[in-house]
Amino acid sequence: MKPLPIQFLRKKPLFVKVLTLLFVLSSLSACSSFSWNPLNWFGGDDDVNPPVELQAIQAEISLQTEWSVNIGNGQGSNYTEITPAIDGDLIFAASEDGDIAAIATDSGDVLWRKRLRTVITGGVGAGDGLVMVGTQQAEIVVLDQVTGDELWRKAVSSEVLSPPQTNGDVVVAQTVDGKLLALDIQDGNQRWIYETNLPALTLRGTSRPVITSTGAVIAGFSNGTLVAVSAADGIWRWEERVAVPEGQYDIDRVIDVDGDLLLDGNRVLASSYQGNLMAFDIASGRIVWGMEASSYHGLDRGFGNIYYCNDRSHIVAVRDNSNDVVWENENLAYRAITAPTAINNYVAVADFEGYLHLLSQIDGRIVGRSRIDSDGVRSNLLVKDGWLYVYGNSGRLTALSLR
Numbered sequence: 001m002k003p004l005p006i007q008f009l010r011k012k013p014l015f016v017k018v019l020t021l022l023f024v025l026s027s028l029s030a031c032s033s034f035s036w037n038p039l040n041w042f043g044g045d046d047d048v049n050p051p052v053e054l055q056a057i058q059a060e061i062s063l064q065t066e067w068s069v070n071i072g073n074g075q076g077s078n079y080t081e082i083t084p085a086i087d088g089d090l091i092f093a094a095s096e097d098g099d100i101a102a103i104a105t106d107s108g109d110v111l112w113r114k115r116l117r118t119v120i121t122g123g124v125g126a127g128d129g130l131v132m133v134g135t136q137q138a139e140i141v142v143l144d145q146v147t148g149d150e151l152w153r154k155a156v157s158s159e160v161l162s163p164p165q166t167n168g169d170v171v172v173a174q175t176v177d178g179k180l181l182a183l184d185i186q187d188g189n190q191r192w193i194y195e196t197n198l199p200a201l202t203l204r205g206t207s208r209p210v211i212t213s214t215g216a217v218i219a220g221f222s223n224g225t226l227v228a229v230s231a232a233d234g235i236w237r238w239e240e241r242v243a244v245p246e247g248q249y250d251i252d253r254v255i256d257v258d259g260d261l262l263l264d265g266n267r268v269l270a271s272s273y274q275g276n277l278m279a280f281d282i283a284s285g286r287i288v289w290g291m292e293a294s295s296y297h298g299l300d301r302g303f304g305n306i307y308y309c310n311d312r313s314h315i316v317a318v319r320d321n322s323n324d325v326v327w328e329n330e331n332l333a334y335r336a337i338t339a340p341t342a343i344n345n346y347v348a349v350a351d352f353e354g355y356l357h358l359l360s361q362i363d364g365r366i367v368g369r370s371r372i373d374s375d376g377v378r379s380n381l382l383v384k385d386g387w388l389y390v391y392g393n394s395g396r397l398t399a400l401s402l403r
Contacts (some may be wrong), residue, residue, distance in 0.1 A: 134160020243275020
């Protein structure tokens with residue numbers, strides 16, 4: 001497919017009043033006091049976009065709880081999206097108030113539990129024998145996977161809202177002030193730093209950087225760009241736009257790349273708020289496919305489709321490498337759903353009331369539902385060996401099988 005012309009990179013019309021409470025001035029993004037009640041996303045009695053009421057479904061699949069474990073205060077009082085991480089046969093989970101635990105994925109047995117004297121806002125990263133989190137106090141904290149002992153912590157320029165990542169040589173993290181940095185895996189000393197300019201207004205959040213097998217670190221930024229640099233030394237490789245800011249007012253020009261990136265072979269896929277869904281060649285940054293879409297969530301794929309949740313909480317299936325919408329489910333509109341996660345023949349999402357929904361990958365019908373946490377679910381869902389792992393806002397981590 002030929003690269004798309006620059007005219008393609010235009011913004012979708014702004015149509016979501018509900019998201020205005022997600023916006024914070026970039027100067028406030030690093031402020032430790034910013035918080036709100038998720039239910040207030042939907043405004044007061046005059047809100048034009050209230051969450052839709054759930055309708056009865058004809059269940060075709062059931063969800064069986066295999067085990068559950070409580071982790072501290074969960075997402076806490078700040079608007080965090082702390083997501084557990086699976087590495088091998090262990091799942092690592094953390095809470096806002098500093099609890100971190102290593103749990104067996106099959107049995108739910110807790111191997112160790114530690115309490116950090118800090119507020120966790122970004123996590124969890126896991127790999128190469130490490131567990132990594134970012135803090136409200138602008139620190140990266142690294143623990144040993146086997147013992148849970150703290151190996152080192154290092155101060156960075158501002159708050160960390162996404163999970164740090166590692167390739168066994170460096171620990172890479174993104175901060176809310178628009179910086180991407182790498183710390184030496186042994187002692188945490190800074191190897192390199194890459195800086196971008198922040199817009200006047202941004203979403204509260206950052207996408208997690210990814211480290212490719214070719215030695216590149218790829219990260220999305222609040223200015224609508226996707227950047228690739230060398231993991232070893234931070235040397236710039238390429239930069240491309242996922243969206244171009246348009247409009248008279250700052251709120252019209254918000255184009256954050258906040259959702260997790262999707263690595264797929266030699267491509268990396270990214271989406272932006274009020275922008276586009278794009279696929280780029282990992283080596284060169286060349287645009288290989290794209291379409292207009294507005295999302296602040298990550299992506300998943302299956303059955304030849306790319307799945308995303310738009311800014312109205314519609315789950316959309318798009319035929320890969322085309323603009324063809326296979327199906328779009330609007331039955332969870334404005335319910336603040338999580339990123340879509342493909343599992344077996346289904347796509348799973350959770351919502352602000354803590355319901356887990358299973359949709360058919362074929363036609364998008366909701367074919368299963370179970371309430372997991374009455375405090376809601378913001379964290380991305382995880383999948384391993386046919387089980388779903390759901391981390392509720394209250395701190396309850398639940399493993400579920402499909403029956």
